[in-house]
Amino acid sequence: MGHPVSLSTPTGRISAWRADPPIPPHGAIVVVQEIFGVSTHIRHVVDRFAAHGWVAIAPAFFDHVESHVELAYDEAGVARGRELAAQVGFDRVMGDIEAAAREIETTTDSGKVGVVGYCWGGTAAFLANCRLGLPAVSYYGGRTVPFLGHEHPKAPLLMHFGETDPLIPPDHVALHREHLPEAHIEVWPAGHGFNCDQRADYHEPSAQAALQRTLAFFTRTLR
Template identity: 60%
Template sequence: MGEWTSLETPTGRIRAWRADPHTPPRGALVVVQEIFGVNAHIRELCKTFADHGYVAMAPSFFDHFEHDVQLRYDPDGVARGLELVERLGFERALEDVHATATVLAEHGKVGVVGYCWGGTVAFLANTRLSMPAVSYYGARTVPFLAERIEAPMMFHFGERDPSITAHDIELHREHQEHAEVHVYPAGHGFNCDQRADFERHSAALALEHTLAFFRRTLHPAY
């Protein structure tokens, strides 16, 4: 379930993967990719959220540079993905998130959920765009923790994640005392079944927390 659609952004037209629920929407979600593009994992996440009643769209940020970038979870994929996100930058990514949210606004309140690099984008969409946000293992968030959250916020971390130390997690709690922080017995990328660190139980529990969060923040009277 899902299809590619066209999305107009301030710096040009890109594609976005969109999945719609079979029932009237409870709201909508911008789904923010890892550094690997809008690949099968991200498209499957859109389907999952659509199955739970949300219109879900994942903007294909890398279309600004190259069509249909879907990278492997290997050293070459990591290197290429890091190159592309550095070229994109957070400001341009947030412009694309805002453009996606504008399209989705007709379906109700819009939240954002992001993974890895996208987890940091989701956090910044909260502080700078005032969007309710869920961040999964956003390893680049620490330099921005002085920014004030402007909407409900949830973080998910793996306690064995080498890119996000226990000290980093405590910094999130210290600087964002009103956010929800969940830590799981898992490594980085535990939500992705294409990664070596995939941890099924942690992924299921994190999804449960995420869906409860969006039920509260996007349609509290549902």
């Protein structure tokens, strides 16, 4: 269903994976990758949102540093992904997300645009809400804590966490509840990366339930 596209951003041209629904779209969603790149998993996420009636696009943020990044879910992949994420930086990602939203708005009659992100992308989705005013869904955004208290949501916000996530312990989830009283926060009986069927922590019941909450959120906030 999806296909590669080229995306013009404020800091250079990058690639992206885009999918359009077979019906008139409900709206549009910018999908923000994990640190592993626009992988098979992220492309499947984009295609799945399109199958549910949304225009979806996943910018390849790491193209600013290295093209065609698809890292393995292992220690080497984590280490390289962290390096690339640090080199790209969240400020540049915000420009890319804004460019992707504009691309969708100008090429389709897609209506409103939201953003969803996973892990590193979950924090980027949170920041896109605060800085760009986009309705956002954040899945296990483990890098969000340092921004709490001085970054403030400007649109509806849904956050998914795993109950047994070692990277986001309960006290960090509590900090989110304290600083983001306007956000809807879900905690699922799962670990980190529970939405990705290529990871050891994949938990299908939580992934499916979180997807339904996410679709309902976007239906409510974008249509």
